[in-house]
Amino acid sequence: MPSPASDRATGATGATGTVGTSGTAISLSGVTQVYRGRGRGREVAALGPVDLELAAGAFLTVVGPSGCGKSTLLRLVAGFAAPTTGTIRAGGAPVTGPDPSRGFVFQQPRLFPWLSVAGNVGFGLRGRPRDERRARVAELLDLTGLADVARLRPYELSGGMQQRAAIARALAPGPDVLLMDEPFAALDAFTRERMQDEVRELWRRTGATIVFITHSVDEAVYLGTRVIALSSRPGRIVFDRSSELPALDRPRADPRFAELREELAEVIKNSARQSRNGPVTS
């Protein structure tokens, strides 16, 4: 297994089309989201204002209390909706809608039941030459350990394998950014830990920038090269920390793991009580 440092320093090309190891992958400036329901007083201030600059190649984890706007943030970056105020840029260009350069993985795998695993993984490659598509699908099935089940239908797979197929499908077009919305929340604890290691490995090998939403402080600290916490709704950044832990072989054994986890848990507990704190950064 190549070391993450050497992988990233050389800008090796993995599963994604482009490996960006320099520059800004995503930036948000003054981003807010207010949902408007029917009738007076039905507005929900869900997010922001949020300002964020994310370096290419980072693994950003976002954690915060339930309903604080984590999914809203991710959906805005994906381009599924436009923010109420503010601007979002990806790779320097304004986000105006969904784009193959930003892959999305949902909490539920959402595979197409009528397609095989290979068919699902290749779905986003329709229109490309057949040979190219086949080679790409084979590469991704190998990368995600699904080569042996390529011909099976989704219902024949375990939950973990289905989620791997969903990740492979999101990676197929070679996105620069992978957006993951609590992708392991529905998995049992054992499978979840294994998938965390697998996604770490995918990140190392592909060089993609990842934004990963989670409810779990442990998962956020284990995976993130940068960890942010949002306050209670409307979600604002109340904690923002870079971490070297994901580059280590056994992050949980490092004393910094427990330290960061405790600090983050404390911030989330406090911000749930007092939602309008200023940022806590270092």
Ligand SMILES: Nc1ncnc2c1ncn2[C@@H]1O[C@H](COP(=O)(O)OP(=O)(O)OP(=O)(O)O)[C@@H](O)[C@H]1O
């Ligand atoms: N389409 C919508 N219309 C109205 N309100 C919405 C809509 N989507 C989300 N909300 C509200 O906005 C707030 C933020 O929702 P969001 O799903 O972004 O939070 P979250 O942090 O991802 O929540 P959870 O951790 O429970 O998944 C919540 O109060 C939610 O009820």
